[in-house]
Amino acid sequence: MKRNKLVFTFFWLFLLMIGCKKESQGISDLQIVRNNNNKKTYPVNKMDSVQAIEFITKQKIQELLDLSTLYTSGKRDTEIDSVIYAQMKSYFAEKGPDQLKPILKQLDSFKVKTAKVGNLLVSKEIKGKDTLDFAKFSVEYFDKNDKSIGVFEKNAQYTLKLTPVKFKKEFQFYFVDFDVKPPKDSTSVGVTK
DSSP states (O other), X not given: OHHHHHHHHHHHHHHHHHHTOOOXXXXXXXXXXXXXXXXXXXXGGGOOSHHHHHHHHHHXXXXXXXXXXXXXXXXXXXXXXXXXXXXXXXXXXXXXXXXXXXXXXXXXXXTOSEEEEEEEEEXXXXXXXXXXXXXXXXXXXXXXXXXXXXXXXXXXXXXXXXXXXXXXXXXXXXXEEXXXXXXXXXOOOOOXX
């Protein structure tokens, strides 16, 4: 009888251990943001499509805004804040601090907790021998209570730099200017004769 009780108890303990097995919940949003960087390259032969370029551009804009909101929510004097700041600078072709100041200033002034990118349109402009790539997009800012602060229209200039990787042509995405003023379509104002 004692032996049956002992077997029965072990059986229930075994079922309890199997039933309490914790499932992995996957990667959290914070973990995804923490691992954002601008090191991924994209093969040229797969990037002929405008849709693919729009997808990558929207992804890069969202990543930069996620890192920026994470940075502005911190104290800006810790080691992790310096790592986040370096990650944000890696999204720009020129690594100066001037590109990030307007972004951080706007996020601070509105006390933004999160941002969501929407309505993206990429375009090209030819100036002399150069082709400039622009992205026009809207971004919605949210406060600490997840209430919408507003939707803002933005323009960013970006470039795709070729990076040879093992005899393949691939490119890497960089912002030239994140909040560039849109080019004027009309003639300049002045006296006409």
